Amino acid sequence: MSIKIERGLFKFDSIDYHAVLCVPVDADVKEIRKRYLNIARRLHPDSCASASAEEKQLAGELLSKLVNPAYEKLSQERTRTEYMVVLSQIGKRLVQESASVDLSSDPARQLAGSPNVEQLYRTMILKIAETQYDSLTKAVQIIGYVSELNLVYLMRTAGKKFDKAPPTPASIKVTSKNSENTDTTILQTAANKEDTSISNYLRRAQELMKKNQFAQARVELQDAIKLAPNNSRCHSLIGVVYLKQNQTTMAKVHFDRALQLDPNDQMASEGKRKIEQVMGQKSGTAVKTAPPTQASKQPEKSGGGLFGGLFGGKKK
Template sequence: MSLYIDIGLFKFDFTDCHAVLGIPIDADFKDIRQQYLKIARRLHPDSTAAKGEVARQKANDLFSKIVNPAYEKFTTERSRAEYTVLLKDISKRVRQEQNPQFQHEASQELAKTNNIEHTYKTALHKLALNQYEDLDRVLEIIAQISELNLVYLMRQADRAFTSTSQSFPSNVSKALEDSKQTPPPPDAPAPETLVEQYLRRAQKLMEKNNFAHARVELQDALKLEPNNTIAHSLMGIVYLKQNQLTMARVHINKALQLNPNEPMALRSKQVLAEAVPKIEGQTHPAKTTGAGADKPKGGLFGGLFGGKKNK
């Protein structure tokens, strides 16, 4: 499915991820995540209300080829920083527009109102409310929201970008500077499947000890591929970190049953064997404290996430 739109911010050869997700320019990540989950419930094959094979396929294409890539821009510090740099550049360019013409009534109203914030947020909310209800009008609504975003940047310019930057974590400013100095690699990676996206997000969340959200990502992966060895391996670790030993064993044993030689499954089994005595209180203090104690390198996960991606 092609995302060809020639109005709004899209006319600057820029993918307006805010418009795709139906969120305002200054949305913080919590709001972005909530909106993404709302859209996912409407479009995901396991929950969509679309009737008929054609409609269900269209919903899946919108989710995998448009919504997911847009959401990905906000999930990592580097991609978010690069996106923000591009948005800042466009905010400078739009101020140079001479006598711009806007196609939609909401954009025309925003262009002349004195109550910029209220008019912008109200119009955007109205459009986003049913953005993915009529699958045949999705691109049209994305275009309308992007034109609103263009007008908003023209009216608010510097303040709009400042509020966007401040909604991100404090250390994003360093990433912004790094992204200016380090151009993205020339060759784009091969497209990921939906399951690979869930697994990658889950691993990043696990590295940050956000096991509750990682579990949600892994559950979504297993809905699509119930016999995915890596998903079961990671789910075992998640349950282990949440002190749910029975469920941890279930998923790790399932992973080993599916593929006894899968490196991720074998590593998960090792982590389980090392952690269970500590969780159950069977480890003697003398063996776990002091200068002579054995400590796994890199913490409990060791090299679980540090190596190359397992195929």
């Protein structure tokens, strides 16, 4: 098998190890190791027992020629640091030279014009990783498309401003008969599922909060914030979790962030009011608060506790 990739960072005489493993370029060692083990299990001969001889050979070559070298490079602190310096220089050089970069996939063009590049980039990478090596014959092509995303991300973080925003995913028509368009669909699906992914995190967190399982709820919300750092709902909910755990400082940080993103966030406003009451009681001083809203005039329901009425009804 001749492995040749001519997209993204590969076009600039650089092997994109992050694209091979499908991890963000700022992934830490723990995330890299977890992803490597997942891929290695997929490509291991025992996992390919029912595959054809050709597929077994392909899996072995992907593992030995791409995946293992990528993990070796990124798992060691010294080599990973050196490699990250090279990637940063490539991004800065392309920006300084005002180089015209030819992007062959619509998702890469979408990322180039997105105002929320951090959020969209990470969401795309994580979704592609779920199926990257499901089809071994398309794995190399998908690595190329991921490398385009990495290239765009490096240029955007280095200050590159692309001239024109691409069409939204809803306006992109893809014909499944074309193999490259089929691969592009994988990337487009990742972008389209962003909102659904965040909603699932929030739903699970609220279910855990109703059961007073605040530690687990906090984990769900921390993952949601990684994907959507500018989502006010994520910040207001995790603020409630911290408040329930008597961590008022962290609660205030997230309530403040939620109100910065959405000044009309009722949950964050109520949370700050509760914190002010608590701090006023501790200091022995009266705290002036805004007149209570219609919602706050209603008595709290038993069993709901603080913010009980904001989570959508009684417990079942």
